[in-house]
Amino acid sequence: MWKKERMKKAYKVLVINPGATSTKIALYEDEKVLLSDNIRHATEDLSAYKEVIEQLPYRLQLILDRLSKGKIAMSSIDAVVGRGGLLKPLQGGTYRVNAKMLQDLKQALRGEHASNLGALLAYHMALPLKKEAYIVDPVSVDELNPLARLSGWPELPRTSLSHVLNSKAVARKVAAAKGKKYEEMQLIVVHLGTGISVSAHQKGQIIDVNNAMEEGPFSIDRTGTLPARALVQLCYSGKYEEKDLLAKMSRSAGLFAYLGTKDLQEVERRIIDGDEEAELVFKSMLYQTAKEIGAMATVLSGQVEAIVFTGGMAHSDLVIQTLRERVSFIAPTVVYAGEMEMEALAFGALRVLRGEEEALVY
Template sequence: MKHQYKILAINPGSTSTKIAVYADETCLFEETIRHSAEELAPFARINDQYEFRRQLVEKALTAHNVKIEELSAVVGRGGPLKPIPSGTYIVNDTMCEDLRTGVQAEHASNLGGLIARGIADQAGIPAFIVDPVSVDEFEPLARITGIPEIQRRSLFHALNLKAVAHRVACDLGRDYHSLNLIMVHLGGGISVGIQQGGRMIDVANPNETGPFSPERAGAVPTGDLVKMCYSGKYTLEQMKKKLVGSGGLVAHLGTNDGREIERRINAGDKYAALVYEAMAYQVAKEIGAMATVVSGKVDAIVLTGGLAHSKLLTGWISDRVRFIADVLIYPGEDELKALVEGALRVLRGEEEAKIYR
């Protein structure tokens, strides 16, 4: 009988902490611990929430009769760390320091690695993170822009896209590193990237470029954007919000809910149909652009994320791009499962844990 690994996965968000315990690939339990505004109000910084959230995670384990001593490893969602290659990383002291200080940004996901380390240390077991948003595998060509002071940055939905790429390789019966895949995450933000030899060598940063999405503006005409910035009508924070948070579908239609938009379309709302299809059109254009990076040698185009459940949206995209390669649809995003899969690859010796420096 093969060895069984029991793994705790932790995914902190702004108002919740999602946890799950797996025995190998089998989920034993999953729970979302919600945090009210009143509960979080006393904490001046996100890092100050560490003890509060860790205790809630340990309380949930007790409620589900899971002892820390039974665990093989703890894995947390990785925050915006320094740019690093894809992989599963040991949560070491250097990483903890960068998570505490918010080396790239303060974000609730920074607590994932910290809580994982805090619980793992009690049992003398490893703590990991897997594929944080700051995964950077760009080729030098991909970084250059027309303004020397500005470089293109690799920030994308790495955890979901990398996990799904592994599943695609398994389903196709191919080696993960042998595939050229155009990977598309369809969610509140939309990431479109090209993965070659297991590395995401180019990607449209959903906060700055590429297609607009439910909450983000994507690439917009730069001249008009500069004029808006200097019009005197908007503050810096208001402009940043226009780009990320209240752009895209929210700006056009007042909602980020694809299901609501499709209800409007079915009720005859022509503007909703126009905007929704325009988003699909821009996604398709970005897929076409990524195909050129590998000279059109694409094994598959993969659509994933919450909006990949929409047959309307994925149909519009597929109709425009299936001439490039077969379109595979893996709807949803299971970040807890993705974290566990990354930890299992290391525990089983399929990958070597990486060291953060």
């Protein structure tokens, strides 16, 4: 047994997570972080590119420069994994980057987003090393129960776009802490980020979730679900162009529209200072979040083993306390504040390298 443990190969995985204004990179040796950096991108640098895909050579060179500065032996890397982008609906898991995936991301068929660069950056880093490139649990993972897909209008089916990567990562942690596999659990995971997604996890699949771009509770700067008739009337009022309205719904609505700030700590300071409007908006956001948690409990027929809070807002004691007061009767609550995307990407690739999972085909 001792010899087997000693002979077990240690895998090195390079992780690349492109965001709107930065590119996070990390080098893992098994579960240990050897290098971690967040490469910031100046607004003036990014403004030189009309489309996200045009940023590829720019970001790639910055990654190479950072690895060179860190004196990383590229030949030692066993795989490269990138954040998944806006791809076609697919099952959760680790996918090997292939030509079809790269083509779809270049064409941005489901929209422009910095995450679309993840697979491309991973591929171009892995190619000269003659290693595989992967993505893990992209935002387009769609495992919805057929019952959840109908919206009430055949032309407008519900689709799944959510914080899948982080949600599944924390769900796996909860399962491990209970001595179980993720595929054995029934959980509700609440991602409290710039957008809020509440997902029902049943035996390794997200069988229902609010699309955080257009459904569920309003959040820091997104609308959540809107009154449909009033929204249609607003669309035809002549007040907004389509692109302006869509931008407003996803970047300048929610808490920001009411209070003029996206800083949750500032909102909490206002509440402490007696600002009644700030308290009302704050509590309403969490009231709607609690309603969504309750809805997901019915999806799981009340058989919920834990409610898991994650994302940036989960750092706030006031946020967690307020939610717990409304939902703790459903199931025990667990907090994994922040996001674990880099770890989730690395561990997804490691499971494939170790033969614990099969890489999926896009």
